[in-house]
Each structure stands twice: as C-alpha cells, then as structure tokens.
Amino acid sequence: MTAASDASARPAPGAGPILRVAGLTGRITGQTVIEDVSFEVPATGVTALLGRNGVGKTSTIRSILGLIERTGSVELGGIRIDAMPTHRIVQFGVGYVPEDREVFAGLTVAENLRLAERDAAPRREFIARLFPDLVARRDQRAGTLSGGQQQMVSLARALVNENRLLLVDEPTKGLAPRIVDEVAAALGEAARTVPILLVEQNLHVIRALADRVVVLSGGRVVFAGAASELLDDEERVQRLLGVHDASEAA
Amino acid sequence: MDTVVLLLITGLGLGALYFLVASGLSLIYGLMGVLNFAHGSFLTISAFLGWEVGRRVSDGTWTGLALSAVVGIVVGAVVAALTELLIIRRLYERHIEQALVTVGIALASVALFEGIWGTDPIYTERPAWLTETTEILGARIPNDRFLLIACAGLVLGGIVLFLRRTRYGLIIRAGVENRHMVTALGIDVRRSFTLVFAIGGAAAGLGGVLASVYYGYVSAHLGSVLLIFAFIVTVIGGLGSLTGAAIASVLVAVLQQFANYYLGGTGDLVVVVALAAVLLVRPRGLMGKAA
Numbered sequence: 001m002t003a004a005s006d007a008s009a010r011p012a013p014g015a016g017p018i019l020r021v022a023g024l025t026g027r028i029t030g031q032t033v034i035e036d037v038s039f040e041v042p043a044t045g046v047t048a049l050l051g052r053n054g055v056g057k058t059s060t061i062r063s064i065l066g067l068i069e070r071t072g073s074v075e076l077g078g079i080r081i082d083a084m085p086t087h088r089i090v091q092f093g094v095g096y097v098p099e100d101r102e103v104f105a106g107l108t109v110a111e112n113l114r115l116a117e118r119d120a121a122p123r124r125e126f127i128a129r130l131f132p133d134l135v136a137r138r139d140q141r142a143g144t145l146s147g148g149q150q151q152m153v154s155l156a157r158a159l160v161n162e163n164r165l166l167l168v169d170e171p172t173k174g175l176a177p178r179i180v181d182e183v184a185a186a187l188g189e190a191a192r193t194v195p196i197l198l199v200e201q202n203l204h205v206i207r208a209l210a211d212r213v214v215v216l217s218g219g220r221v222v223f224a225g226a227a228s229e230l231l232d233d234e235e236r237v238q239r240l241l242g243v244h245d246a247s248e249a250a
Numbered sequence: 251m252d253t254v255v256l257l258l259i260t261g262l263g264l265g266a267l268y269f270l271v272a273s274g275l276s277l278i279y280g281l282m283g284v285l286n287f288a289h290g291s292f293l294t295i296s297a298f299l300g301w302e303v304g305r306r307v308s309d310g311t312w313t314g315l316a317l318s319a320v321v322g323i324v325v326g327a328v329v330a331a332l333t334e335l336l337i338i339r340r341l342y343e344r345h346i347e348q349a350l351v352t353v354g355i356a357l358a359s360v361a362l363f364e365g366i367w368g369t370d371p372i373y374t375e376r377p378a379w380l381t382e383t384t385e386i387l388g389a390r391i392p393n394d395r396f397l398l399i400a401c402a403g404l405v406l407g408g409i410v411l412f413l414r415r416t417r418y419g420l421i422i423r424a425g426v427e428n429r430h431m432v433t434a435l436g437i438d439v440r441r442s443f444t445l446v447f448a449i450g451g452a453a454a455g456l457g458g459v460l461a462s463v464y465y466g467y468v469s470a471h472l473g474s475v476l477l478i479f480a481f482i483v484t485v486i487g488g489l490g491s492l493t494g495a496a497i498a499s500v501l502v503a504v505l506q507q508f509a510n511y512y513l514g515g516t517g518d519l520v521v522v523v524a525l526a527a528v529l530l531v532r533p534r535g536l537m538g539k540a541a
Contacts, residue, residue: 085438104427104431
C-alpha cells in the first residue's frame with residue numbers, strides 16, 4: 001500500500017482506538033518476554049505504557065513493530081498489521097522513537113532526517129520550528145551531538161512524516177532536567193496531531209503528558225485506565241511502579 | 251631508489267586488485283553481516299567470460315579489453331545479485347549456514363570452471379602498451395600497473411559518490427551502522443542487500459578481468475587466491491569500512507612486495523604476521539567501528 005492510500009485509510013477522530021493489541025506474546029531468542037498482553041490506545045492524546053524495570057515495556061513496543069518474534073493480534077485503525085514486516089508497519093503510519101535514540105552516528109543530522117522522510121511532502125518546516133537547534137546543526141555528524149540533541153534527531157525522524165501513531169520509548173532516559181522539559185514540550189506539541197504510545201519512567205513527564213496509562217507487571221497488563229486514576233493514588237503508584245511520585249510531593 | 255619506486259608502484263597495482271575484491275566483501279559484511287566466501291567465484295567467472303568475449307571480438311586490443319571489462323562487470327553484478335536473491339536471502343542471521351553455503355559455492359564453482367576451461371592457466375593476449383614499461387625515477391614500471399591503479403581509483407570514486415550522493419547510498423551507509431533501525435524507519439533494507447551484492451560483484455568482475463591482465467592468464471583458481479588476500483585486507487581495514495579496505499589494500503600489497511624483495515620472498519608470511527598483529531593490537535581493524 002502506498003503512502004497516499006495509507007493516508008486515505010486514516011480513521012476519523014473519535015472513531016475508536018487507533019491501536020488494539022490482543023493476546024500479544026513476544027519472544028527473544030525463544031524466551032517469552034511478554035505474555036498475553038492486551039490493551040487499546042485511543043485515537044487522540046498520549047497513552048503511557050508503564051511498569052517497573054524489566055516488565056516488558058520496550059518488548060511490547062518492539063513486538064507491535066515486529067522487531068521481535070511475536071504472536072497475537074495487533075490492529076492499527078481496525079486493520080491487522082501483525083503479519084506485516086516492520087518496514088510495512090512503519091509505512092502504514094507508525095512512527096518509532098527507540099530507546100537509546102539509535103541515531104546513525106556516521107550520518108549528519110540532515111542525512112538522518114532525509115533517510116526517515118517517506119511522505120511526498122515531509123514536514124520539514126514543522127521540524128525546524130520544533131527543533132531549531134537541529135537546523136543550525138544540520139551538517140554535524142549525529143554521533144557528535146549531545147544526548148539531548150540526539151533525542152531531538154530521533155524524535156524529528158518520527159515526526160517528519162504524518163503518522164497515525166507514534167511509539168516513543170523512554171525519550172527522557174539519561175537526559176538533564178532542562179532537556180527533559182524540552183523533550184516533553186516537543187512531545188506535547190506532537191500529541192496535538194498524532195496519538196502517542198509512550199514508554200516513560202519519569203512520573204513528572206507522565207503527569208504532564210499522559211491522558212491514559214497501561215501498566216505492565218510480569219509481562220502482563222495489570223492496570224489500564226485514566227492517568228489521573230493511577231497517579232492520584234500514591235499507594236497504587238508505589239505498588240505498581242515501585243516509585244514515589246516526587247512531583248506529587250513537590 | 252629505482253627499486254623502491256618499482257616495488258611501490260607494483261604494490262599499488264596489486265593493492266588495486268585487492269581493493270576491487272575487498273570493497274565488495276567489506277560492504278557486504280558491513281551491511282548484511284555476511285562473510286561471502288563465494289566472492290572469488292564472481293571474480294573468476296567474470297574473468298573467464300570477459301576473456302571469452304574479448305578474444306572472440308578483438309584479441310589483444312584495447313577494444314577487446316574494454317569489452318572484456320564490460321562483460322566482466324555485468325557478469326559479476328548479475329551472478330552476485332542472483333546469488334543473493336536465490337541463496338543468501340534465505341540465510342540472513344544464520345551465520346554458520348551462510349559460511350557453509352558460500353564455501354560450498356566457492357568449491358563447487360572452482361570444480362565447474364576446471365571442468366569447462368581445464369585445470370591449467372590460459373594465457374591471455376593484452377594490448378601492446380600493457381606489455382611495455384614506462385620509466386619513472388629510474389625504475390621501469392610495467393604499464394599494466396597504471397591501468398590497475400586508475401581503474402581501482404575510478405571504482406573507489408564511483409562507490410564513494412554513489413554512497414554519498416544517492417538515496418540508496420544513504421540507506422546503505424545507515425544500514426552498515428544499524429540495519430534494524432533502517433527497517434524501523436519504514437525502509438525495506440533487503441532491496442539494498444541485492445544492490446550491494448551487485449555492486450560488490452561488479453567490482454570483483456572488473457577485478458577478474460584486470461587480474462588476467464596483471465597475471466597474464468586466467469585460471470579456475472584466480473578468485474580463490476585473490477580472495478584470501480582480500481579477506482586479510484578487509485579484516486585489517488576494518489570489516490564494513492570502504493575507506494579501511496582501500497588503505498589496507500595498499501598497505502598489504504606494498505608490504506608484500508617489499509618483503510618479497512628484501513626478506514627473501516616472505517611476502518605472504520609478512521602479510522599474515524601483519525594480520526595477526528592488527529588483530530592483537532586493534533581487533534576492529536584500522537577503520538572499523540568499535541564493537
């Protein structure tokens with residue numbers, strides 16, 4: 001299917017969940033890392049995928065994209081995508097911001113972005129407005145950028161195309177507080193135009209961005225609901241995520 | 251002085267041959283992680299078919315040689331692309347099977363070539379100028395060295411331009427770094443796998459025709475001999491690095507020539523010692539990326 005026909009298949013706002021995951025089981029080198037995971041992502045806003053370290057958040061994202069071996073059903077806009085290879089899923093309208101950024105270190109910033117462009121009219125002006133620093137550094141090799149700047153490149157690669165859904169994996173990991181705020185602001189801006197499934201550890205960022213949360217434990221979904229329902233319950237946050245909500249205390 | 255110049259330029263000529271084989275090996279390993287032991291077969295079949303066409307049209311002339319080169323390039327590209335499409339494509343991420351299959355192709359193809367063209371070397375006719383010498387700083391340099399160096403320079407420049415100026419080149423450069431991430435950007439990276447095999451095969455094909463000029467013959471073992479040194483060059487240069495392959499080709503070939511002349515014909519031994527030294531001191535090679 002071409003990008004044009006993909007766009008024509010875009011569901012209307014409020015037409016139900018954009019992503020429906022059912023019975024998703026993922027394996028890495030034969031070992032089960034997530035089991036029978038089921039949840040939905042609404043067609044608007046940010047849905048945070050949460051859980052303690054090692055519960056399978058990244059594996060869930062990678063399973064949705066077909067980057068690891070998986071079984072189960074994954075629907076995007078009502079269409080099954082679990083039999084598609086990864087590149088077809090992405091062409092179908094799924095933007096991906098991986099954990100640890102994974103920019104191409106030997107390519108320049110401009111080349112990283114050009115590589116990601118798949119639409120006939122990539123949103124270069126939107127990217128330039130969102131990340132003006134990248135414009136100034138367009139000829140700089142991505143491997144020489146700071147962690148925050150590399151995260152901007154990684155985000156920009158996903159945002160340069162019009163997507164139906166963004167999968168964003170720990171975008172603030174290892175970043176300085178000021179950069180965390182910049183990344184969160186960029187995600188907030190992006191969320192106005194595209195639904196986001198966000199894996200994030202920083203409760204401050206989750207509180208600022210997420211409308212809904214899905215919590216994994218032991219490779220399974222143990223909570224799914226409104227973000228406030230979880231975050232306003234300190235005891236539940238402590239029990240499910242194993243962290244204290246510092247922003248609440250502040 | 252004249253001996254040094256002769257050894258240096260002869261080394262550069264031989265290095266050019268090594269590079270034509272090693273460039274494809276390096277790109278193929280860098281993008282796909284495939285150690286392609288069948289690469290020498292691409293060279294040999296190209297050399298034989300190039301020679302067959304060239305001698306029938308105009309043996310021992312520039313026209314014949316040019317035609318041989320074109321045939322060699324096309325045959326190398328097509329055979330390599332077919333090998334990727336029909337055999338290697340089913341074996342990505344299965345490194346042991348890849349090695350077994352490509353070694354099998356290499357052994358079987360040598361037997362096939364011997365069956366068709368015999369076990370003895372077939373001596374080739376060359377344009378007269380290539381059999382003559384040119385004097386540089388007192389050294390009489392065989393002219394074929396200049397042809398080899400020029401061709402390798404053109405191939406290097408062509409590949410660099412392709413990698414830097416085209417979208418497929420961009421995909422290949424990114425894929426050498428992280429092919430899974432290229433896929434995660436919505437790009438069918440496997441299409442570029444075939445292209446890289448074809449480019450590597452074309453370079454090896456040209457290398458086959460030029461090897462027949464350098465050695466003065468074609469034989470079923472032409473590719474096997476050059477493949478060993480091309481692998482050494484690829485490892486020393488850094489697996490996946492085209493620049494590394496170019497630098498290492500020259501270093502290895504020049505070292506080999508000097509050792510052969512000054513150390514009693516120990517060129518091959520010195521090259522193997524150099525390989526061991528690089529692996530001990532800098533396992534990723536001169537220009538390879540850190541693991």
